Amino acid sequence: MxxxxxxxxxxxxxxxxxxxxxxxxxxxxxxxxxxxxxxxxxxxxxxxxxxxxxxxxxxxxxxxxxxxxxxxxxxxxxxxxxxxxxxxxxxxxxxxxxxxxxxxxxxxxxxxxxxxxxxxxxxxxxxxxxxxxxxxxxxxxxxxxxxxxxxxxxxxSAPQDELLFQEGERKYVAHLMAERCKGVVKVLKSVESWLCDICDEDFLARYGVKYIEAHHKVPISTFSASYVVSLSDFALLCPNCHKAVHIYMKKSGYEYAKIKSVLGAKAQSFPGLYAIKPRSP
Missing domain, CATH: 2.30.280 (PUA domain-like)
Incomplete structure (x- = not known):
């Protein structure tokens, strides 16, 4: 040739x-x-x-x-x-x-x-x-x-907000690779209640539609794309808590358990923010 x-x-x-x-x-x-x-x-x-x-x-x-x-x-x-x-x-x-x-x-x-x-x-x-x-x-x-x-x-493909806080292109791609394993998330959602792990928000009760997001407790950026994920690697979160977790990850570098403790304490301090309010007539 x-x-x-x-x-x-x-x-x-x-x-x-x-x-x-x-x-x-x-x-x-x-x-x-x-x-x-x-x-x-x-x-x-x-x-x-x-x-x-x-x-x-x-x-x-x-x-x-x-x-x-x-x-x-x-x-x-x-x-x-x-x-x-x-x-x-x-x-x-x-x-x-x-x-x-x-x-x-x-x-x-x-x-x-x-x-x-x-x-x-x-x-x-x-x-x-x-x-x-x-x-x-x-x-x-x-x-x-x-x-x-x-x-x-x-x-x-991977959700954009999951990519924002990865540092370095190699880590970014490692995230993309691990995100190919969608089966674990599907299994998790089939066996766990769809309540936020931090604030206990029930999206279905509040909005009338079923929705929850899966968060990697250990950032994918810390391991290679060949890492095998398990159910214990994920937490189910409402969109607000999920976003807040990533902001804390970026600013503080805390692990998920620490962030959950901090945000959970805030949720208890302001219960009205999470309580389901009756609709006005």
């Missing part, structure tokens, strides 16, 4: 082999306007051709990520299953330190947010074997897990 323009990357099929020279030249000369590989500003490929990772475009308008890898070249790199559905790819480190804001790492961390494809190539003799399109499914401290195929936006 001969790549003449950046756009040709999007037409590759699994099993296509691109020579190392061809891919090297495409990456290098995509930046040179007089080059035969020039595809316009939108075809600009970032990073040098000697690096294992490149990207088409610039954040937040990245169109794709290109990964060239030799399985086993790093301790954490390689296929995680015989079916080749998941691949571990190490973050770039400088002097043993990983910065998630470094461009080569940032384009991986932000992939679940922007949903651009990751084109994975593995070494094959004198060429690169195209493994297909991948997306980030998990983020660990030292590497990402690339899963074959593209995740849909619905799979990684």
């Amino acid at each position: 001969e790549l003449n323009k950046t756009q040709d990357l999007f037409s590759l099929s699994i099993g296509d082999i691109v020579t190392k020279r061809n891919l090297f030249d495409l990456v290098k000369f995509s930046k040179v306007e007089a080059s035969p590989y020039w595809s316009g500003p939108e075809g600009f490929i970032g990073n040098t051709p000697m690096q294992g990772i490149n990207w088409v475009g610039q954040l937040p308008e990245v169109q794709a990520v290109i990964i060239k890898t030799r399985p086993g070249s790093y301790d954490d790199d390689g296929w995680s299953d015989d079916g080749k559905t998941s691949y571990h790819y190490s973050f770039k480190a400088r002097n043993g330190e990983i910065s998630y804001t470094e461009k080569a790492n940032e384009v991986l961390v932000k992939q679940p947010q922007h949903l651009y494809p990751i084109f994975l190539f593995t070494e094959h003799n004198d060429g690169w074997y195209f493994e297909g399109d991948f997306s980030v499914s998990e983020i660990e401290n030292k590497f990402v897990v690339l899963h074959r195929g593209m995740a849909s936006a619905a799979e990684i």
Whole structure:
């Protein structure tokens, strides 16, 4: 397979082999306007051709990520299953330190947010074997897990107010990943009474409709996307208390138990705020 323009990357099929020279030249000369590989500003490929990772475009308008890898070249790199559905790819480190804001790492961390494809190539003799399109499914401290195929936006969506107080893009994406596990919340709501864990508000009694929100007691930002959540990790809260909890989390850094105690005391001090008042005739 001969790549003449950046756009040709999007037409590759699994099993296509691109020579190392061809891919090297495409990456290098995509930046040179007089080059035969020039595809316009939108075809600009970032990073040098000697690096294992490149990207088409610039954040937040990245169109794709290109990964060239030799399985086993790093301790954490390689296929995680015989079916080749998941691949571990190490973050770039400088002097043993990983910065998630470094461009080569940032384009991986932000992939679940922007949903651009990751084109994975593995070494094959004198060429690169195209493994297909991948997306980030998990983020660990030292590497990402690339899963074959593209995740849909619905799979990684999360309520906006759950995202506001996460610090750092890696933690933000860890939150998105954990939010894919909606089954736990469904089970929790099926076995627990829909009363606020802090103020005992009964949304159905007050408003005539059934509603409650699930809050992560331990911020998802503190663990990786592969963490398995359980019912005890959640509390059911009314919208007001849920918002208040996040504000306290941001300002004080308190754990949920401490915030619950503080807000619960306030609820007892102002019972009229939570009491269901009769409607005026």
